[in-house]
Amino acid sequence: ETGVTQTPRHLVMGMTNKKSLKCEQHLGHNAMYWYKQSAKKPLELMFVYSLEERVENNSVPSRFSPECPNSSHLFLHLHTLQPEDSALYLCASSSGGTGVNEQFFGPGTRLTVL
């Protein structure tokens, strides 16, 4: 139990659906992250929020839309996805700042796009 929870754990959706992934951290952290993990590829950082403000957006397609309503919650809204978007989506949080900044990961949401 890392203190970061993600729901749902598994999601199957069609290309025309709209769904949302949820992440919650109970660690009092200030920074939250979304990563995409595909088979045989490095983790890809998608978005970074620091103090509820989006500070990085690594050229992610607009069909992925993040939302951070407060420092404990992070959402990833999905719409009109493609089959190549099927992957494990990992959320992480950290204390922020310039120190070690250990990132604590949730268990991920396994997404399958049909």
Add this chain to the structure above:
Amino acid sequence: GEDVEQSLFLSVREGDSSVINCTYTDSSSTYLYWYKQEPGAGLQLLTYIFSNMDMKQDQRLTVLLNKKDKHLSLRIADTQTGDSAIYFCAESFLISSGSARQLTFGSGTQLTVLP
């Protein structure tokens, strides 16, 4: 981001030492990390090393850092079956606002421990 490279697979016998290697490209990385991922779980930080250190030891884990060659290694002594997992190295740099660190991960090394 910069590329971080690792070999994809490593098999060792239980009780032997495992050495997982990594090369990174961003010489300004202040911290370098080793994360472990077990099946069905997210990543968990195993250890990290500050860039002004050459070595760090933590129980069965030894991290070696060669900044000249941009080479990082993780040695696991007396490897156990419970150590079977995917191991990721990562380098970090501050995001543009300076308020947090961004990690660049390698592809991960699948460690299999044979009985």
